[in-house]
Amino acid sequence: MCPAVLGVRRLAWCIVDETAVYPAHWEADVVLSDGATAHLRPIAPGDADRLVQFYARVSDRSKYYRFFAPYPTLTRRDIERFTNVDHTDRVALILLVGNDMIAVGRYERISRAEAEVSFLVEDEHQGRGVGSVLLEHLAQAARERGVRRFVADILPANHKMITVFADAGYTVDNSYEDGVVHVEFEIAPTGSSLEVMAAREHRAEARSIERLLTPRSVAVIGASRWREKIGQTLVRNLVLGGFTGPIYAVNREATAITGLPAYKSVRDVPGEVDLALVAVPADAVAEVVLDCAAKGVRGLVVVSSGFAETGEPVGRARQGELVRLARAHGMRIVGPNCLGIVNTDPAYSLNASLATTLPPAGRVGFFAQSGALGSAILGDGAARGLGVSTFVSAGNRADVSGNDLLQYWRDDPATEVVLLYLESLGNPRKFSRLSRAVAEAKPVVAVKSGRSTQGVPLGHTVRAIEAPSEALDAMFRQSGVILVDTIPEMFDVAQVLAHQPLPTGRTVAVMGNSGALCLLAADAAVSAGLDVYGDPVGFGAGASADDYRKALRSFVDEPAVSSVLVVYAPAVDAPGDDDVAAALSEVAAAAGKPVVTTFQGRRGVRGPGSVPSYPSPEEAARALGHATAYAEWRRRSHGKVPRLENRDPAAASRLVRGVLASSPGGPGADGVELGPDVLRELLATYGVDLLPMVPVATVEAALAALGELGGDVVLKATSPRLRHRPDLAAVWRNIDTDDEMRDAWATMTRTLTDPAEAGFVVQPMAPGGVPVAVRAWEDPLFGPVVSFGVSGVASELLGDRSYRIPPLTDRDAAEMVREVKAAALLMGYQGGIMADLGAVEDLVHRMSRLVDDVPEIRSIELDPVLAAESGLAVVNGSATVAAPAARQDWYTRRLP
Template sequence: MTAELPYPARWEADVVLRDGGTALLRPIRPDDAERLVSFYARVSEESKYYRFFAPYPQLSERDVARFTQVDHRDRVAFILTVGDEMIAVARYDRTGPRDAEAAFLVQDAHQGRGVGSVLLEHLAQAARENGIEKFTAEVLPDNRRMAVVFREAGYEVTGDMEDGVVTFALEIEPTAMSMAVMGAREHRAEARSVERLLTPGSIAVVGASRSRDKVGQALVRNLVLGGFTGPVYAVNPTARAVAGVPAYGSLLDVPGEIDLAVVAVPADAVRDVVIDCAAKGVHGLLVVSSGFAETGREGRERQRKLARLARAYGLRVIGPSALGIINTQPGLCLNASLSPVVPARGAVGFFCQSGELGSVILETVARRGLGLSTFVSAGNRADVSGNDLMQYWGEDAATEVVLLFLESIGNPRKFSRVARRLAQTKPVVAVRSGRFTQGVPIGHTVHRTSVPQAAVDAMFRQAGVILVDTLDAMLDVAQVLAYQPLPAGGDLAIVGNSDSLGMLAADAAAEAGLTVVRQAGALPPDATAEDFERALGEVVHDEEVDSVLAVWVSPLDRDGADVAEVIARVAGECTKPVVVTFLGSQGVPEPLRRYDEDGVAVRGSVPSYPSPDAGVRALAKVTAYARWRASPRGRIPPLEGIDDDRARSIVAGVLADRPDGGDVEGKGLDDLLACYGIDIWPAYPVGSADEAVATAGRLGWNVVLKATAPHLRQRPDMADVWRNIDTEAEMRDAWATMAGTMGEPERAGFVVQQMAAPGVPVVIGCAEDQMFGPIVSFGLAGVATDLLGDLAYRIPPLTDVDAAEMVREVRAAPLLFGHRGGEHADVAALEDLLHRVSRLAQDLPEVVTAYLQPVLARPSGLTVLGARVQVVPVEPQARTDWYARRLTRL
């Protein structure tokens, strides 16, 4: 009999269902017996019949024991709970070495919420961890809901009918289709969960105060004065009304339904509010209360419990320590924030974290005249994060541009996945504070990362995110994206009545990578509106021009209304972006705005910059994004010669011998890399000059003597390698010289290798980070590259476009393409090797670092002269979020 494994807490997960509600998914336990009986009593007779194929009104004691006592290997069961109530159960029972039978039962009231799909997703991941490759499931033909779950799962599914029962067979190995299905399900569910928070029909302010200087009153006042169209309730046990709003002693006393609870009570009272919200049927909470993770260890624990409790009861949480949320939708007019400043309605969604920064952002946005659709300050973001908001904005018709001010990133892998999807249809602009200090604000409970800044920036670029350094730069870019079309290319025309400002703009364009193809800067200082209309008309109709910068300064005391009218009209009628420096104004000046019938500034409005170089830099960022968006994303190419099962076995063997981890050496290293089609040029360790001579003789001479110790590789004086050794005398001379330079042979790690054909030396590597997961790097080998950090990075899996860009984006890349008469390297072979290292990194989270160095890239093929792979033990749940989506748990 198989021994029972310890309770696998790693399988516990907070999940979001189709309607946006949350639930706790976890393995079943023996103490769930009473909970299971209660659940089964609430299931309809029809659902019971579908599960057991016969009338089965109640479970026997034997049934209950069998269903709740599992070994977590051959018999696994998951339950889904909301609060203390079980709403679904799924299980598998192993029927063979690689096969298991799966079964599901969902309470009728919760059918249609996507429960079955979530359970299948997590049950399949648990099965894969236990070596199971295929599920079978028997379903009655009338059980259409379960049949749909299997057919739409994205796995390889086959079905047969016998004796009136349909048997489905599911190959549960993740596929491109199943991953796409998981991503789409996650996207829809999380978008819906945020929608419920940002579009409430009714709101209760818990902790509403009668004192004007209290947070609770400010929240009520801003909701009322902002014109919120739904009912607002105040919860205050000692008041009858707050700011003209009726007050109630508790949430449970409120007579109507409540969609959103805005919480402003002391931190230690928030837990009770969550319980009341669950009892009242509230959809979510906005917690502005402080006293959580920003206060230290006790506060972090309080914050963790808040998020877990809320999710367990089906609730999402914005906050704590949040400034609040704003939705300018005309049928809503929501200002559930502490800010009295609400920017005009527009098409920009804005996410930030700290409340203090949020106030500055709102005031700055309003001053610039940039319109917002929605604004969220998530504070410590114990639950709802920027990833969730991106999911929502991807579906929100009112949002066309997304701005993210990120003080930390809790789940970079998910950020990359979600941002890339969103950026394909809507531009995403991000500021990431702490880029160079790696600082994390107090209250943000995230893992530290050792990933170099260049790799983090590459992740943003790979996802299509426009990364800027400051809030002003973000708003500069947002003005173009919100009101002007995307450029078709990087050719810029400059029109203006100032030669000096025109030259400043041209210099900025050259620095930013734009090409000035027309510079009509010869307009006189006193140019008229007609002069501008003529000059602008010429450039916007020029097919060689992709974007236009107009500069107008007045040497006299003129308001420029006639010039503004011309610029606005020309810009509104053309399909190219037009930006201006108009009287040194910043934002979207009134004379340059175009309005719809509701008085909202719309596309065709012209953004202005106080100096032309700021406008040019914004155009350059938008141009780079337009180029990314128009470029093919590529595909993940199939690779021949991959044996990932054997690779895992090799790694497991190394860790069995060295439980704390270490380098994979000798034949194990050769075999591991061979599993991914990577062959290492043979190297033979030698411990003395005699051994070196004997080894070189067996190889037929023309060899190298090389020091392989990590601290000696790639020395600037190249003393770590002695090449073209052809005789015994030459070898002994090389040995004596290198031993004198490098020290003891044992520490130097001397090896003898056959001379390889010459080529351009490159280094390809990967590393595993606890936040980012695997990261692949590429660069040319050498001390100069190491010192300058001339490396390209990407997050696997790599598409063919990713690999091609990596090879070409390093500054030393011309050496691979025939620089100064050199030979053109086999770039296709390099890209193939990048894909193989990427696949290794993706398959093996135990590989903490792997470097192929140097790799000689020749005109035909390449040679891997050296490699180092280091493995460490990892938790079984490492990276399971790739194959079973869950909310991040603190």
């Protein structure tokens, strides 16, 4: 470590370790506050010329703020020092747009746990959130290197830098001395700093999508004169859709296309271009991206195929290069291999897609990953009359994803319902956080393909998932997302949510002109989780429109009724369905309660009041059931993440890292399994007591353990193969004397075979209770996952476990413990004990926080835990630790 290292006002020289390993995992694409992108990475010796050019563009005032003195140029020694760092005690991160450096942030360690931090941002790029992004990433790098505190000296006139520190969410201590503001703060993530980061991420990513969906001008690159070509389709859809801005056709050969002048390159377009639609062969896309960058284009929609969806290495490499080039030059990408984007706002009337049939303007935002299914999906929505605000088809989802659209739709006043057709989840942890924030304000309905197989299309580059499909479903429920099985069902639910108020309760009234259909509707309502009000009201096949009007009004006026399901079956000499639909719409428009109908064989919305209609009572009831369950989720408190006493994440991290560092030859692919004593010590850092366990391989060792523990012990086998064998006695309880131990040893070794294989331990007797199991692990895709179940072979066979994604609120933990089918065993079933559910929930919280805080924990299992009437006893446990994989939703903002 260099003594008296670089401060804000001083320069120093020290020998640089040229063998320092470049930390490639610090590289990141980031979104700035204006929605544009940039590339962040550690500085390297090869950046010398880039640093000189950057410094030449910085104003004298910014240089003075940085060095506290006039510093017009950098010396050769400065350049060498600034570009040669050890990535440990001296760290520098630079931000690039294209090939140009626009900012640099660095820290220099001044003690074991403290470092001095400084920034320099090119004047043209100040005010774009550059400083806050650099601070986040520098803090994360510093934490990895053991730094716990940042300090800085700032001139009072440097208001922008003072604001960066003040608004970061850390607890900042300021002092003023000798005309300088001295700043100090701990860089451990806090609730406040994480909230600040999430809010900045939300604003930036929402802005980046807004730039795509609200262009003032559009260029079609690869526009064609031939009607069957996609370039021609894009131009035609833009023109026929009534796009309000200029449309530019780009074609190397043509002079005019569909009445529009054509340009050889987007660089030749006379006006500004906000959005480029790219429909050229895949091998020509990279050149187009560079042309767009030179033109100042803000976003790209790449409908071209020939990328990762081919499954070929060339296609995957081509897609990676496309994303790298676009982000490096400040642009987001929809696609490649996508259908396009739509914005029905009359201010734009943008149909930048290959879809010729569009739904009308409306209140539904729709994201679909599939380009192939996109047209059919939009056609289905149009046939139902379901209005769309915006639509995005992401194709291979190389850049823009459903998470980005959630950021945008969260605050979009034109969107009241969000629909998601998902083929893969690139970052489920972030999806869980974002979808929950959206669902608290507006409903989110999702179809996830491949839930059973966990398969994804070839074009989607995602990590493998090890969590079961039940964990994925639980994540959707935890987030308030309405998860449905099919695309038609998604539209069924959307019809209710887009056109009717949310139910205020679960009670539904059933009425109609067919007694048989009313009974079917009532059965369907019960199956959908609803309570039927009284008996279904059937008033005969000859019922008039006025009969429907009066009956519906009576149910609407009934306080005990929360929603109404109306059945209509056409009959001879009966009024036309249009008259009935008009009567229902008239009453429903002022009802304040949801009304759904089944006009046999009809799907869509009926009448001027937009009452949803379904071909069958089952579909109507199912859609209403989903809307009711969502309304209940939204009304209730979702709880808060509790503060846990006796939790020491720093001690847990030190312990685990010490185990990994001392592992002979380093941890293998399967990690390092913790011994009983180390596991007990690890659990103690989170306030969890594991009963002592003494491994014993001989009867003599068992007798010694009995003496050590003072009697009243158990002898048990810990081998997973034996523990849940109902035909074998793997535990011998209430051992108090040497003779009892010898007897237990003789019997169990005779029954369970070799003692070494059985993994015998001696342990103090635990109080009685219901055995439960808590497991937590690091999933390659999800990150940390926690599960709960009643311990035993029956739960294992039936898969009776609940799952959640940390962090857990108190509501999450309470629901998790109670939703397993065997939960009744914890609540006095058939005269059993009433277990201390509060203690069980507390244990679930502690295990979820442990794996969330310490990513080196690959897996941990406490089984069994005996839940007594008061408190609990953790009887057995196991854990494996390994070098941590980089989490996708960590303490820095970055694009995947």
